[in-house]
Amino acid sequence: MLNKMIPELNPEKIETSRRGFLLGASAVAGGLMVGLRPAPVSAAAGKAAEAANPLTGYIHISPDNSVTILSSQFDMGQGPYHGLATLVVEELGADWAQIDVKGAAGNTKLYGNIMWGGAVQGTGGSTSMATSFDRYRQAGATAREMLIAAAADTWGVEASQITVSSGKLSDSAGNTASFGDMAAKAASMPLPENVKLKDAAEWTQIGNEQLRRFDSAAKANGTHDFTIDVKLDGMLTAVVAHPPKFGAKVKSFDATEAMKVRGVTDVVEIPRGVAVVGEHMWAAIKGREALTIKWDEAEAETRGSAEIMADYKSKAGDKQQATARTEGDTEAALASAAKVIEATYEFPYLAHAAMEPLNAVARKNADGTLEVWGGHQIPDVYQGISAKIAGVKPEQVTMHVLKTGGGFGRRAVGDGDVVAEAVSVAKAIDYRAPVKVQWTREDDMRGGRYRPAYVHSFKAGLDKDNKLVAWHNHIVGQSIVSGTPFAGLIKDGVDKTSVEGASNIPYGIANINVGLTTTDVKVPVLWWRAVGSTHTAYAVESFLDEVIAEIGADPYAYRMELLKDHPRHAAVLKLAADKAGWSTPAPEGRFRGLAVHESFSSVVAHIAEVSMENGSPVVHKVTVAVDCGTAINPDTIKAQMEGGTGFGLGSILAEELTLVNGEVEQGNYDSYTPLRIDAMPHVEVHIVPSTNKPTGVGEPGVPSIGPAVANAIAAAGGRRIRVLPMSKSMGT
Amino acid sequence: MAFNLNVNGEQKTFDVDEDMPLLWVIRDVAGLTGTKFGCGLAQCGACTVHVDGVPTRSCQMQVSDAEGTTITTIEGVSGKVAETVQKVWADLDVPQCGYCQSGQVMAAVALLSETPKPTDEDINDALSGNLCRCATYQRIRAGIHEAAKRLEA
Numbered sequence: 001m002l003n004k005m006i007p008e009l010n011p012e013k014i015e016t017s018r019r020g021f022l023l024g025a026s027a028v029a030g031g032l033m034v035g036l037r038p039a040p041v042s043a044a045a046g047k048a049a050e051a052a053n054p055l056t057g058y059i060h061i062s063p064d065n066s067v068t069i070l071s072s073q074f075d076m077g078q079g080p081y082h083g084l085a086t087l088v089v090e091e092l093g094a095d096w097a098q099i100d101v102k103g104a105a106g107n108t109k110l111y112g113n114i115m116w117g118g119a120v121q122g123t124g125g126s127t128s129m130a131t132s133f134d135r136y137r138q139a140g141a142t143a144r145e146m147l148i149a150a151a152a153d154t155w156g157v158e159a160s161q162i163t164v165s166s167g168k169l170s171d172s173a174g175n176t177a178s179f180g181d182m183a184a185k186a187a188s189m190p191l192p193e194n195v196k197l198k199d200a201a202e203w204t205q206i207g208n209e210q211l212r213r214f215d216s217a218a219k220a221n222g223t224h225d226f227t228i229d230v231k232l233d234g235m236l237t238a239v240v241a242h243p244p245k246f247g248a249k250v251k252s253f254d255a256t257e258a259m260k261v262r263g264v265t266d267v268v269e270i271p272r273g274v275a276v277v278g279e280h281m282w283a284a285i286k287g288r289e290a291l292t293i294k295w296d297e298a299e300a301e302t303r304g305s306a307e308i309m310a311d312y313k314s315k316a317g318d319k320q321q322a323t324a325r326t327e328g329d330t331e332a333a334l335a336s337a338a339k340v341i342e343a344t345y346e347f348p349y350l351a352h353a354a355m356e357p358l359n360a361v362a363r364k365n366a367d368g369t370l371e372v373w374g375g376h377q378i379p380d381v382y383q384g385i386s387a388k389i390a391g392v393k394p395e396q397v398t399m400h401v402l403k404t405g406g407g408f409g410r411r412a413v414g415d416g417d418v419v420a421e422a423v424s425v426a427k428a429i430d431y432r433a434p435v436k437v438q439w440t441r442e443d444d445m446r447g448g449r450y451r452p453a454y455v456h457s458f459k460a461g462l463d464k465d466n467k468l469v470a471w472h473n474h475i476v477g478q479s480i481v482s483g484t485p486f487a488g489l490i491k492d493g494v495d496k497t498s499v500e501g502a503s504n505i506p507y508g509i510a511n512i513n514v515g516l517t518t519t520d521v522k523v524p525v526l527w528w529r530a531v532g533s534t535h536t537a538y539a540v541e542s543f544l545d546e547v548i549a550e551i552g553a554d555p556y557a558y559r560m561e562l563l564k565d566h567p568r569h570a571a572v573l574k575l576a577a578d579k580a581g582w583s584t585p586a587p588e589g590r591f592r593g594l595a596v597h598e599s600f601s602s603v604v605a606h607i608a609e610v611s612m613e614n615g616s617p618v619v620h621k622v623t624v625a626v627d628c629g630t631a632i633n634p635d636t637i638k639a640q641m642e643g644g645t646g647f648g649l650g651s652i653l654a655e656e657l658t659l660v661n662g663e664v665e666q667g668n669y670d671s672y673t674p675l676r677i678d679a680m681p682h683v684e685v686h687i688v689p690s691t692n693k694p695t696g697v698g699e700p701g702v703p704s705i706g707p708a709v710a711n712a713i714a715a716a717g718g719r720r721i722r723v724l725p726m727s728k729s730m731g732t
Numbered sequence: 733m734a735f736n737l738n739v740n741g742e743q744k745t746f747d748v749d750e751d752m753p754l755l756w757v758i759r760d761v762a763g764l765t766g767t768k769f770g771c772g773l774a775q776c777g778a779c780t781v782h783v784d785g786v787p788t789r790s791c792q793m794q795v796s797d798a799e800g801t802t803i804t805t806i807e808g809v810s811g812k813v814a815e816t817v818q819k820v821w822a823d824l825d826v827p828q829c830g831y832c833q834s835g836q837v838m839a840a841v842a843l844l845s846e847t848p849k850p851t852d853e854d855i856n857d858a859l860s861g862n863l864c865r866c867a868t869y870q871r872i873r874a875g876i877h878e879a880a881k882r883l884e885a
Contacts, residue, residue, distance in 0.1 A: 075829075076829055077827075077828035077829025077831075077866050079828070212822065212825050213825050215830075216821065216822040216825050216826070216827055217818070217821075217822040219821075219829075219830025219833050220818040220821035220830075220837055221766070221806065221818050222765075222766020222767070222805070222806030222807055222837075224830050225765070226768075228765070228768070228769060229765040231763065237760070262749055280756060280760035280761065281756050281759070281760055281769070282748075282749070282752045282753065282756040282760065285772075286749075353865060354829075354831075354865055355770050355776065355831040355832050355863065355864070355866075356770075356829075356831045357769070357770070403829070403830075404829065404831075405768070405829050405830070405831025405832075406831060406866060407829075408865070440772055441771040441772055441775075441776075635825055639825060639828060639868070639871070640828075642867070642868070642870050642871070643828055643866045643867045643868060644867075645867070646866075646867025646870075647865070647866070647867050649867075650867065668771050668772075668773045668775055669770075669773070669776050669863060670773065670775050674863060674865055674867075675867055675869070676860045676869075677855065677856060677859050677860055677862070677872060678856040678860050680867065680869035680870055680873075682870065
């Protein structure tokens with residue numbers, strides 16, 4: 001989502017990363033740590049610092065034979081821990097049984113996202129494998145070479161005599177050793193230069209279909225810990241009463257009744273609301289129910305979503321504020337077109353609604369340092385926010401990055417919302433105990449940061465030969481980055497996250513104009529899995545289908561014609577069409593629709609097979625084709641396409657976040673309704689073989705399922721669904 | 733008030749308010765955090781435990797109503813069906829984030845204990861209350877069928 005956009009944030013650090021990274025190694029905790037090479041002048045100081053903080057590298061091999069991979073990438077379920085481990089195991093020659101992966105933070109030079117110029121550590125834009133592919137393979141290869149050197153020295157043989165396999169070093173004379181046996185000595189061996197990585201033909205882990213995630217068993221037996229499960233001595237739990245309208249503030253509050261609730265220890269005001277602190281969650285919840293608060297709503301957003309959408313629709317017909325792409329002369333081409341087709345599409349606010357409601361834990365230690373546990377998607381940013389609140393230096397703040405119960409973008413927030421709350425509450429009780437701030441489902445649903453609502457208006461022009469010659473798309477909606485630390489990403493009035501997927505359509509049309517009007521609404525918005533493509537893919541691929549229907553052509557054949565100059569898109573669409581049997585009739589009573597879309601440097605096509613029952617669509621089968629470059633973990637890619645398809649399908653069928661008088665109507669999963677198992681279609685995934693660098697899979701599975709279903713509904717003789725979610729306009 | 737509960741085969745006394753949901757007794761007082769909080773409204777199933785063998789949303793059961801019952805959480809679930817389901821879950825890589833999976837596993841174990849060869853319809857009926865925001869549903873379904881197959885063998 002932040003792909004190629006973040007570098008503006010920290011030019012100095014980009015320069016560092018552009019010089020490339022020199023791997024280094026050191027002795028840490030009696031074993032070998034492979035990380036960055038300390039600067040020569042401060043090598044001694046650097047080593048001392050590294051010894052004190054084990055989180056200074058990429059791989060740590062302990063004398064007890066465990067191999068710990070320190071992940072720069074945050075795992076919210078999309079699987080980067082397994083991906084990084086695969087890269088390391090491949091080059092290191094480790095056994096999976098000795099592998100663990102831990103979240104790391106606090107060292108931008110080590111962990112900065114290379115796809116964002118290395119300027120900040122973060123997970124997003126489906127870049128985890130792209131930023132890690134070289135970095136973690138090189139770290140693994142370096143560690144392997146140092147272990148070999150240690151064994152060669154110990155056994156008095158040439159390094160070339162030593163083989164590494166499944167965590168064992170051995171030579172032809174019968175000497176064997178574990179990694180742990182050689183870890184301490186390896187740390188003292190000279191650092192190898194120009195370590196050679198394996199050729200793709202030698203890979204046994206990367207691309208291995210049979211490989212399973214190393215952390216699945218713990219997720220099936222309840223031992224996998226999340227932020228909600230953090231236990232610290234004396235820890236208190238807090239819930240926060242937030243203003244019911246966005247932009248409102250606390251005027252006054254009365255804590256008398258709340259303090260009477262058994263187990264409530266404190267009621268404190270913090271910048272984002274009023275926190276009720278208790279010995280456990282139930283005490284905090286009950287205490288909050290007993291709290292009386294008066295809100296100052298002078299600056300609050302008081303409009304409802306219906307008024308907001310009406311305003312957007314009106315704006316969509318006006319002149320666009322900014323132009324994201326222009327080719328040819330669209331205005332003239334439309335004026336002289338033999339036929340002009342027009343349509344308007346409407347998209348509601350959407351909630352991330354991850355299963356683990358937002359939370360974070362903060363503790364200040366006796367030495368003045370601060371520790372913050374959480375699903376830190378942008379730990380460097382949160383470290384700065386936490387330091388500022390606590391009045392300490394950023395380097396005094398340790399960010400513990402934990403795996404989280406879903407995220408979908410919600411845990412990368414410029415103001416660090418729940419993280420800031422945890423530190424603020426700890427501060428408000430004078431740091432006398434560690435504090436876990438835990439949002440309830442209702443807090444999570446009503447706490448803001450939604451996929452923005454948008455309106456797309458379209459005009460397409462056909463010439464006298466019925467050829468598509470003009471395409472005008474005007475997008476109206478809020479900017480995600482405006483008013484955040486990422487606001488520098490807006491160029492010439494265009495927030496790329498508003499137009500991505502619409503401004504870069506791959507179709508060969510002579511005259512293209514994509515415009516943007518950014519609105520000013522106080523409902524807080526955010527990236528939501530696949531960001532701009534969540535609406536642009538639906539709008540573009542549905543409207544294109546309308547145009548193709550008007551022309552009277554086949555949706556597949558006409559797209560292939562328009563994709564002549566984009567062989568990657570064409571290959572993905574063809575693979576999907578071949579596998580779905582596009583050229584053969586669908587089973588009796590079923591209808592197919594297709595869509596293809598590029599997001600986060602990957603291309604995905606969906607073909608949906610749909611029947612209509614009581615006026616509502618039932619999606620039976622979905623065929624997915626994906627080109628994500630080198631397929632590191634094919635089974636994870638398939639899982640992400642399956643899950644992305646279900647996530648995307650649920651959103652277009654029945655997800656909608658509405659406001660009345662500035663207040664969110666939905667509070668829980670009874671009124672905000674993601675997909676459930678009975679509506680999940682069978683998803684078949686096909687991966688385009690590729691030797692290109694890996695690109696994303698966490699998000700690209702989401703965008704094209706929606707329009708594929710919409711196009712299938714149209715093929716079934718149903719209406720064009722231009723207002724989402726579909727549940728609003730369909731059914732009995 | 734003091735409540736005497738049988739959790740995972742152990743009899744324990746909890747001094748808590750009578751309206752405290754079983755979920756928070758299990759998580760915050762007993763310290764068994766494998767059972768998850770997702771909604772607090774019996775809408776997501778993340779907090780599913782077995783009460784006398786019946787899958788139950790622990791967020792909606794008051795501690796006072798749990799006295800005299802036998803409660804099994806993900807930490808205590810055992811036997812051939814549970815072991816098979818958990819093994820299949822890893823073999824098929826069912827979980828993504830994993831947050832809902834304690835509840836999914838508890839629901840699947842209860843279904844297979846009652847209905848050794850469930851149909852797709854049976855699975856829909858038994859698991860529609862268990863939300864998975866990662867939408868791992870295809871593998872949950874495949875996992876239940878695979879576990880049924882292995883248990884039959």
